[in-house]
Amino acid sequence: MSESIRNSIKLPPEQEAIRVKCFHPSGTFTEFAREEIEQSIPQRFEKIVAGYPDRLAITMGDRSLTYGELNKVANRLAHKIFDRDSQLPTALAVKTGFSAVIGHLAILKAGNFSVRLNPSAPRARTAHMLADSGAGLILTDDESYSVTREWAKNKLPLVNMDDKDDNRAENNLGLSISPSAYAYIGYTSGSTGQTKGRVKTHREVLHAVRNLANDSHVGANDRVAVFSGNFLGKHAEEALLNGALLFPFDLRKHGISDLPAWLIQNEITICKFFPTAFRYLMASLSGGETFSTLRLIRLEGESVYRRDVRLFRDHFSSACLLINSFSSTESGTVCRYFIDGNLQITGNRVPVGYPVEGVEVLLVDESGREVGINQPGEITVRSRFLPSGYWKKPVTTDDKFRSGSGSGDALVYLTGDLGQRATDGCLEHLGRKDLQIRIRSFRVDIGEVEATLADYPGITETAVIATDDPLGNKKLVAYFVANTASLPTVTSLRNFLEDKLPDYMIPSLFVNLEKIPLTATGKIDRRSLLRPEPNRPDLERPYRRASTEVEKSLVQIWQEVLDVRPVGVHDNFFDLGGHSLAATRIVSQVIKQFQLEIPLQSLLQSPTVAEMAVVFTEYQGKKLGEKELDSILAELESLTEEEAQRLVSEGISKDPNK
Secondary structure, three states: OOOOEOOOOOOOHHHHHHHHHHOOOOOOOOOOOHHHHOOOHHHHHHHHHHHOOOOEEEEEOOEEEEHHHHHHHHHHHHHHHHHOOOOOOEEEEOOOHHHHHHHHHHHHHOOOOEEEEOOOOOHHHHHHHHHHHOOOEEEEOHHHHHHHHHHHOOOOOEEEOOOOOOOOOOOOOOOOOOOOOEEEEEEEEOOOOOEEEEEEEHHHHHHHHHHHHHHHOOOOOOEEEEOOOOOOOHHHHHHHOOOOEEEEOOHHHHOOOOHHHHHHHOOOOEEEEOHHHHHHHHHHOOOOOOOOOOOEEEEOOOOOEHHHHHHHHHHOOOOOEEEEEEEEOOOEEEEEEEEOOOOOOOOOEOOOEEEOOOOEEEEEOOOOOEOOOOOOEEEEEEEOOOOOOEOOOHHHHHHHEEEOOOOOOOEEEEEEEEEEEOOOOOEEEEEEHHHEEEEOOEEEEHHHHHHHHOOOOOEEEEEEEEEEOOOOOEEEEEEEEEOOOOOOOHHHHHHHHHOOOOHHHOOOEEEEOOOOOEOOOOOEOHHHOOOOOOEOOOOOOOOOOOOOHHHHHHHHHHHHHHOOEOOOOOOOOOOOOOOHHHHHHHHHHHHHHHOEOOOHHHHHOOOOHHHHHHHHHHOOOOEOOHHHHHHHHHHHHOOOHHHHHHHHHOOOOOOOOO
16 A cells, blocks of 8 residues: 555545534535536636626625626726736735735636735835736726835836726626636745745636535535635635635734624634634633534644644534644645544644545655655645646746656645654644754754643743754744733743653743734744843742852853843753753853862752852862863763763752752
């Protein structure tokens, strides 16, 4: 049997039994046929319009359009775009979901493909995207007109979709558009920060929409919420290409606090969150809300933890299902996992489940060979519905995409995410490869640290980053949000983690925040988590300054090695972010400065400056010879992490009371 997770429409019986529970009680679903992906997006949309011309298609605030009205508005704009005779990409620069839907439909109906721009983005970024895409036209609205006019600077034609032009034809253009034609370019920043354009064809979009719709029976009686600004993505197309009613909600503009009432008032049946945004929603609930119409919540884009499932079960009815899924902007949704009120979650991280139709998932090691059961490997997607690569970036494309040997016209995409699979093919997402780092020679999964810290009572949000200490070595900094009256101390957090994680996975610093910063799409914005100042953490024992010359000298050494200021004489070494190698560095610096013949274990058994100072008074006058000093320092400086850990475990106490 191959080690890959093979493509199959069929789910294991337990998963299939849960999946069918989410079907809409009205039973009005019409299957999205496989052959219908072999057309253009406008063709599919116009078929839906013909079936539901008077049904509402989109509602945002006090504005609504039926499918028939939306089609006519998009057609008038499409004729205007088509008359420009531009076959180049069309830049769509709008702030609201309403304008985004109309503009994107119009661009596709005109036979062009869109480049999605954010009018609030930095000028340099948009300038790069306009130049890189080769856009021949900018489509905007009244709200964003002044900004986009500056972008155009008389070099690019500018079309304002809000200009009144009642003389334009409202009929479908009826262009022959290949399913292999581009539908849009979406620019994203990778881990390096370099923007790159991912291209999607009509066929690829329709394949993703078909999988979403058929999996969850999305139909005309559904009311689908999408939480973003000017980029609505596949979940908006899922609604509009299946006759559902779309409700865009801009989280950055309106915030989380109004969302619960909005979901209830608009009788939302389906919504999708990034897990971080979902946790903020859960924290905003009073417990008295009744989401009687909500039948499906999708989570994707970040790791989901067992705690999230508990929150889901606490606040939503047994008729509502949770779907955890793995997706990427390049591949679309790859795997999904259905969760009801009874499914047992055994691990801390919730699986992402089983492949969708038309997709194979393989896990490979650094050499590209498939790994075995319960072994970590890079999640690699094989499908004929993958994009051909990145726009005008052949080197980046070759790095991430491969030809799928023996798979017809299938391609292989290296996601940059890690996973492992169970014997039945169920996939667990282990986080991004770039979040797998080395701390003092040990591999650390940042996601595991975040998940473990999230289990601390009262902590609602966590984010962990790696930063450099003064010597250039990596250390972990943990940020957390707590909903308790009194904040947990560093001592209590460390004690909690010590029972669950090895020494090298325990963060050196803990920082309390009122809110974890999010990106525009609702993910953790790790780049905004700045390295904190090297201030003394909040410890259980009060700060006491050094009072003797020896204590002052020791404090100076501790501050330099631990990069913490000020250090109190009763502060515990580990509570200050100390670890095995740091302990040996402190001992090395102490011996070098004082040159006393002190047994190493006596120093290592001193977890505070005050206790270390006592040791010095016992060995005053016992000076080391030059050869002895050089020998001891050479021994300390050559210790590996494992040797340092062993030495420290035999000496210094982690318990400040010992």
